[in-house]
Amino acid sequence: MKSRRLSVWNITWLLFAALYLLTPLWGTAEFSLETGTGRYGFDAYRTIVHDPAFRDSLLFSLKLALATVTVSATLLVPTVFWINLRFEEFRPLIDFIAVLPLVVPPIILTVGILRLFHSVIWLISGPQILALAYVVLALPFTYRTLDAGMRAVDFRTLTEAAQSVGASWPLILLRVVIPNVRFAILSAILLTVTLVIGEFTMASLMLFNTFPVYMEYIGETKANPAAALAMISFAFTWLTMLGVLLVGHGAARRQIQIGGIR
Amino acid sequence: MVSVTQTRRDDPARASHDRHRARTLRWIPVLPFLLYVTLFLLLPTLWLAGGAFKTNSGSYTLEHVRKLFDPQYLNAYLTSVKLGLVTALGGGVSGIFVAYAMTREGAPRWIRTTFTSFSAVAAHFAGVPLAFAFVATLGSTGIVTVFLAHHGLNLYARGFTLFSFAGLALTYMYFQLPLMILVISPSFAGLRREWREAASNLGAAPIHYWRWVGLPILLPSFLAALLLLFANALGAYATPYALAGAQINLATIVIGSQISGELTYDPQFADALALGMMVIVAVCLALYALLQRRSARWLR
Numbered sequence: 136m137k138s139r140r141l142s143v144w145n146i147t148w149l150l151f152a153a154l155y156l157l158t159p160l161w162g163t164a165e166f167s168l169e170t171g172t173g174r175y176g177f178d179a180y181r182t183i184v185h186d187p188a189f190r191d192s193l194l195f196s197l198k199l200a201l202a203t204v205t206v207s208a209t210l211l212v213p214t215v216f217w218i219n220l221r222f223e224e225f226r227p228l229i230d231f232i233a234v235l236p237l238v239v240p241p242i243i244l245t246v247g248i249l250r251l252f253h254s255v256i257w258l259i260s261g262p263q264i265l266a267l268a269y270v271v272l273a274l275p276f277t278y279r280t281l282d283a284g285m286r287a288v289d290f291r292t293l294t295e296a297a298q299s300v301g302a303s304w305p306l307i308l309l310r311v312v313i314p315n316v317r318f319a320i321l322s323a324i325l326l327t328v329t330l331v332i333g334e335f336t337m338a339s340l341m342l343f344n345t346f347p348v349y350m351e352y353i354g355e356t357k358a359n360p361a362a363a364l365a366m367i368s369f370a371f372t373w374l375t376m377l378g379v380l381l382v383g384h385g386a387a388r389r390q391i392q393i394g395g396i397r
Numbered sequence: 398m399v400s401v402t403q404t405r406r407d408d409p410a411r412a413s414h415d416r417h418r419a420r421t422l423r424w425i426p427v428l429p430f431l432l433y434v435t436l437f438l439l440l441p442t443l444w445l446a447g448g449a450f451k452t453n454s455g456s457y458t459l460e461h462v463r464k465l466f467d468p469q470y471l472n473a474y475l476t477s478v479k480l481g482l483v484t485a486l487g488g489g490v491s492g493i494f495v496a497y498a499m500t501r502e503g504a505p506r507w508i509r510t511t512f513t514s515f516s517a518v519a520a521h522f523a524g525v526p527l528a529f530a531f532v533a534t535l536g537s538t539g540i541v542t543v544f545l546a547h548h549g550l551n552l553y554a555r556g557f558t559l560f561s562f563a564g565l566a567l568t569y570m571y572f573q574l575p576l577m578i579l580v581i582s583p584s585f586a587g588l589r590r591e592w593r594e595a596a597s598n599l600g601a602a603p604i605h606y607w608r609w610v611g612l613p614i615l616l617p618s619f620l621a622a623l624l625l626l627f628a629n630a631l632g633a634y635a636t637p638y639a640l641a642g643a644q645i646n647l648a649t650i651v652i653g654s655q656i657s658g659e660l661t662y663d664p665q666f667a668d669a670l671a672l673g674m675m676v677i678v679a680v681c682l683a684l685y686a687l688l689q690r691r692s693a694r695w696l697r
Contacts, residue, residue, distance in 0.1 A: 145498035149508065152495040152574065156519055158541060159527075159571060162534035210433055217426040225427055232434050237625060238678055239442060240632025242649045243671045246656055247441025250448055250664060271438045335524045335635035336649075340657050347525045351639050354529055362533050365526035369518070376517045 160369065166362035179363035183353075189364075192349035195262070199345065200331040202266035204324050207277050210270065212320070215281045216312050220290050233278040236271055241336045244268065249341065265343055269331050276326040284319020285312075321382045329375045333368070445675065448668030461669035470651065474673060477631055477648040480562065484569040485626035491570075492577025493619065499578075500585040513582065516575035523572040524635030531568045531640070535559050560641040568636060573626050580625060584618040617689055624685045628678060648674055 141149075168175040183189050218225050236244070248268055252259045290312070297307045313320065335347040350368065354361040452458045464470065498504065499512045522530075534541050535552070536559055542552050558564055588611060596606040634649040643654050648670065655667035 140503045141498060141501070144494075145501065145504070148491070148494040148498045149512075151491070152512070152578075155574065156515060156571070159530040159534040162540040163526075163530040165540060166533035210430055214427055214430040217423075222423050222427065229427075229430070232438070235438060238628040238682065239438075240628070240634075240649065240674060240678070242632060242634045242652050243445065243674055244438065244441060246652060246664075246667050246671045247443075247445050248437065249656060250668060251441045251444045267437055271434065274434075274438075329521050333521065333524055333526075335639070336653075339635075339638075340653060342657075347635065350525045350529075351635075354525065354639060355642075358532070361529045365529040365533075368526040369522055369530075372521050373518050376514065376521065379517070380514055 163362050163365050163369070166359060167366050169359055171359070179357075179359040180367075182357070182360045183363050183367070186360075188344075188349055192344050192346045195344060196332050196346035199262060199266050199269065200328045202263070203269040203273065203331050204327050206266060206270045207273055207323070207327055208320065211274075211277055211281055211323075212312065212316075213308060215278065215285055216290065216308065219282070219285045220294060229278065233274050235274075237275050241272060241334075242340070244271065245337045245340050262343055265338060265341060265345075268337055269327070269334065272334065272337075273327045273330050276330070277323040280323040280326065281316065281319050284316040284322075288315045290315075318382050322379050325375045325378045325382070329372055332371060442675065445668045445671045448665055449672040451665060451668075453665060461666050462672075464666060465669055465673050469646070470670065470673075473646045473648045473651045474677070476562065476646060477674075478677060480565060480569065480647070481627040481631040483566050484573045484630045485623050487566070488570050488573025488577050488626055489619070489623045492574050492622075493581055493615075495574070496578050496582040496585050500582050502590065509582075512578060516578040519575035520572055520579055523633070525639040527568065527571055528636050528639035531559060531564075531571070535564065535567065560645055565637060565640065565645070568640065569630050569633065572636075573630065576626060576629065577622055580622040581615075581618060584615055588614060620685060620688050624681055627681060631674070631677065 167179050168177070170176040170178045214229075218229060245268075248264065249259070252264070258264055293311050293315070294307055297311050302310070332346055334345070335351065338345040339348045339351065346368075350361065350364045353364055449461055450457050450459065452460070465474075495512070499509045531539075533539050536542065537553055545552055559568070592610055593606055596610055601609070632649060634653060637645055637647055637650055638653065643650055643658070652667050652670045652674070654661045655663050655670060
């Protein structure tokens with residue numbers, strides 16, 4: 136084998152990517168710390184934190200995330216479990232459906248939902264429609280994460296064991312399935328929360344004041360607080376992604392254990 | 398258990414009926430899911446196709462679809478598609494080199510971990526905050542703009558703005574590049590060292606290895622990733638909206654203003670515009686399927 140070290144070509148690309156990915160962050164950080172007096176300070180952050188609309192919109196987005204997570208989990212955990220247990224033939228279809236939200240632009244889904252349900256006032260008038268649609272937008276991430284988690288566990292044996300001691304299906308889901316894929320569920324939750332907290336298209340076109348909609352509004356009027364918001368949002372994304380990574384490590388460690396037992 | 402098997406053996410008709418019943422029953426647990434995606438994903442999308450051909454009073458018309466070909470709207474589509482192609486190829490090609498550099502042997506482990514986790518963050522860091530970040534970087538008083546102006550290159554005097562095609566493309570690359578890195582690096586990790594060693598033992602130069610082994614293996618995932626990136630850029634709404642408001646002529650922005658604008662409100666035409674976009678996505682998917690089959694043949 137030839138050189139085991141990185142070539143100049145490799146290093147150039149890595150440096151380019153690092154520079155390109157870090158510079159906007161640096162710019163945003165600097166912008167958010169400008170006070171207009173030529174000195175740096177936390178004025179922009181103070182403005183944001185003291186704005187009641189900041190708290191309201193963030194709280195609203197978090198509630199939406201909670202609703203989305205609840206519906207997603209209730210819908211997907213039993214479905215993915217069943218596919219892995221008894222219904223492998225169904226997998227190609229659900230695989231296909233689950234990538235659709237990645238190729239269908241969210242704005243098309245927004246227009247479609249607004250048009251399809253426009254006479255169903257009770258559904259379309261409240262934030263519930265947003266949560267229901269976010270379940271679809273999150274589907275590619277939630278399905279994949281849950282499926283990967285479930286594949287790693289031998290549910291056939293576990294289910295047979297549970298059934299032989301007389302457990303019902305709801306009990307199996309609650310006491311066998313969920314505890315065994317808790318890491319996957321946690322990853323899926325974190326990914327969903329990231330998505331919901333950052334989603335702008337649907338929320339703005341359906342006229343709800345979520346966190347990104349508030350952020351966009353601030354951006355139209357105040358430049359430095361907007362940069363501060365971008366930093367806050369970046370920190371939040373970073374935290375949730377770090378969570379996904381850590382949870383992933385936890386899941387990996389668990390899998391090795393299972394392999395050892397078998 | 399024993400008695401069940403016996404009845405089945407005794408009565409083949411009944412056994413087949415049971416099997417059939419079991420097969421039907423298996424569908425029951427997935428019905429809620431199917432109902433859900435039908436209601437909130439498939440029906441809304443298909444509904445547009447119908448709405449595009451209807452007038453406000455409900456009769457059928459081709460007027461909306463014809464209007465799509467007005468220069469203003471045609472241009473919006475063209476710009477969106479061009480933006481999708483340029484950033485998918487730009488992000489795709491640079492992403493592949495970065496992914497190769499970080500996964501190849503000899504690269505320290507921390508490089509790979511850092512790039513992967515940072516890419517995961519950056520790929521999710523799209524939309525409104527991304528637009529602000531680029532205003533702070535390449536806006537008229539952004540740090541890079543100021544830095545370059547100090548060194549004799551005044552971007553804005555040369556006609557660059559963040560709201561131009563180039564500005565948008567540079568901004569989009571911020572989520573395209575990390576997405577490519579995330580999607581393609583597992584495929585690089587799948588290239589076994591033994592294959593390269595075998596090739597070089599047989600006297601193949603690196604270029605031969607890539608032409609006959611590396612690229613054919615990577616090609617299907619590369620194509621899939623390109624499609625993903627293209628769809629990603631084509632459907633972007635939050636980023637251009639937060640950057641330039643409703644002024645910029647992109648397909649998504651035009652659709653948005655048709656359903657939310659006060660002066661431009663025309664939901665039926667929004668259906669037609671959305672349908673146009675669906676057609677573009679469908680053409681890409683078909684092209685992708687075709688290329689995928691080609692590349693599968695090339696593999697053999």
